[in-house]
Amino acid sequence: MTDINSSKAPKPVKVMIGLPIAAHCFPAETVEALLNLKVPPSMFARVVSGQAVDKARNYLVRIALEQGVTHLFFLDDDNPPPPETLGRLLQADKDIITVPILTRNEPYTPCIFKKVDISDKTKVPGYVHIEKIDTSGGDVVQVDACGMACTLIKREVLEKLYPKYEGSPFAFTRDTIDPPVDGKNKRDMSEDVVFCERAKKEGFTVWCDTAIRPKHYSGYKYVQFNDSMIL
Numbered sequence: 413m414t415d416i417n418s419s420k421a422p423k424p425v426k427v428m429i430g431l432p433i434a435a436h437c438f439p440a441e442t443v444e445a446l447l448n449l450k451v452p453p454s455m456f457a458r459v460v461s462g463q464a465v466d467k468a469r470n471y472l473v474r475i476a477l478e479q480g481v482t483h484l485f486f487l488d489d490d491n492p493p494p495p496e497t498l499g500r501l502l503q504a505d506k507d508i509i510t511v512p513i514l515t516r517n518e519p520y521t522p523c524i525f526k527k528v529d530i531s532d533k534t535k536v537p538g539y540v541h542i543e544k545i546d547t548s549g550g551d552v553v554q555v556d557a558c559g560m561a562c563t564l565i566k567r568e569v570l571e572k573l574y575p576k577y578e579g580s581p582f583a584f585t586r587d588t589i590d591p592p593v594d595g596k597n598k599r600d601m602s603e604d605v606v607f608c609e610r611a612k613k614e615g616f617t618v619w620c621d622t623a624i625r626p627k628h629y630s631g632y633k634y635v636q637f638n639d640s641m642i643l
Contacts, residue, residue, distance in 0.1 A: 423482065424453075424454060424482075425452040425453075425454065425482050425483065425502060426452070426454040426455070426479075426480065426481045426482050426483075427451065427452055427454070427455045427456075427481060427482065427483045427484075427485050427498065427502075427564075428455075428456055428457070428458060428472070428475065428476045428479060428481045428483075428484050428485065429446070429455065429456070429457040429458070429485045429487055430457075430458055430460075430469070430472035430473075430475075430476065430484055430485065430486050430487070431457060431458070431459045431460070431486075431487055431488070431489060432459075432460050432461075432463070432465055432468030432469055432472065432486070432488070433459060433460070433461045433462075433488075433489040434461070434462070434465075434489075435461065435462070435489075436461045436462060438489030438490070439489065439490065439492070439629065441492045442489055442490070442491070442492045444492070445492035445493055445494075445495075446487075446492075448495045449493060449495055449497065449498055450495050450496060450498065450499045451498055451499075452498075452499075452502065456479075458472055458475050460472060465582075465603060466580070466582045466583055466584055466603035469486065469560065469582040469603060469604075469607075470574075470579060470580050470581065470582050472484065472486070473570050473574055473581060473582070474574070474579065476567070476570060477567070477570055477571065477574060481567060482566070482567050483502065483564055483565065483566055483567065484564070484565045484567075484570060485498060485501075485563070485564045485565075486560040486561070486562070486563045486564075486565070487561070487562055488560075488561040488562070490628060490629040491513055491561045491562050491626045491627065491628055491629075492626060492627055493511075493562055493624070493626045494624060494625070494626065496624070497511065497562065497624050497626070498564070500621060500623070500624060501564040501621060501624070502564065504552055504619065504621060506552075506564075506566075506617065506618075506619040507565070507566050507568070507569050507611065507616040507617050507618070507619075508558070508563065508564070508565050508566070508569060508608065508611060508616060508617070508618045508619065509552070509563065509564050509618075509619040509620070509621060510523075510524065510555075510558040510559065510560070510561075510562060510563040510564075510618070510619070510620050510621075511562045511563075511620065511621055511622075511624040511625065511626060511637075512524060512545065512620055512622055512625065512637040512641070513559060513561045513562055513626055513628050513637070514628050514635045514636065514637055515541075515628075515635075516628060516629075516630045516635075517630065520630075520635045521541040521542075521543050522541065522542060522543070522545065522620075522637060522641060523541070523558060523559030523561065524541070524542050524545070524555045524557070524558045524559070524620050525539040525540060525541060525542060525555065525556055525557040525558065525605060525608075526539065526540060526542050526555065526556050527539055527556040527557070527609075528540055530589065530593050530599070536587065536589050536593075536599055537609075538599060539556065539557050539601070539605050542555065543641070544641055544642065544643045545620070545622055545641060545642055545643065546642075546643040547622050547642050547643070548643070551621055551622050551623040552619055552620070552621050552622075552623075553619065553620055553622065554617060554618065554619050554620075555618050555619065555620050556608070556612070556618065557604070557605045557608035557609060557612075557618060558604065558605075558608060558618055558620060559602075559604050560603075560604040560607070561626075561628070562624075562626050563604075568616075569611050569614075569616050572611075572614050572616075573607070573610055573611060573614065576610075576614075577610065581607055581610060582603040582604070582606065582607050583603055583606050584600075584601065584602060584603050584606070585599070585600070585601045585606050586598045586599065586600055586601075587599040587601070622637070622642065625637045625638070
């Protein structure tokens with residue numbers, strides 16, 4: 413692996429790459445991408461396999477805090493990142509920053525989200541995919557929530573959320589909607605969106621760097637963010 417220096421960092425950068433994987437192995441192309449990733453001088457990786465994704469992410473947060481890292485870099489096994497990914501995300505210096513990885517299934521939309529109200533009476537928030545991203549202000553854009561498949565998180569976020577949520581900042585939730593919307597009385601949210609919502613409540617921000625475009629394996633092919641998805 414090739415070292416990089418992060419001149420913007422106020423203290424030495426120490427990154428843990430956290431890989432939650434459903435099986436007990438991952439694609440050779442992801443291994444190659446990890447070996448080619450440009451990384452800071454202090455970096456290590458931890459793999460959690462065969463666990464529910466929320467439990468795996470929470471365990472990786474615990475290890476990251478115990479090991480005194482400055483950043484936790486989540487990476488899914490089916491999203492081989494370009495070599496410059498980690499260096500560019502570090503240089504952005506954001507609380508939480510992701511990249512636009514597409515969903516595995518059609519219509520292949522970016523796993524980044526905006527917050528909307530799904531009930532006029534109770535203002536229960538929901539989240540919808542941002543299908544086209546406005547980059548008129550630059551490649552790095554602020555969003556409301558994101559997937560964690562290729563996401564860098566600062567230690568300060570983990571230090572705040574891990575104890576507050578008793579070791580489970582990542583969690584699937586089913587919140588009650590009253591009155592029901594379209595016949596549904598529960599708001600189902602994935603563990604990554606829940607984490608982002610909790611982080612935003614504490615004053616942290618979520619961003620996406622549209623210039624970094626990892627592949628996402630979908631069956632026997634891969635899908636990838638492209639310029640047609642930019643406003």
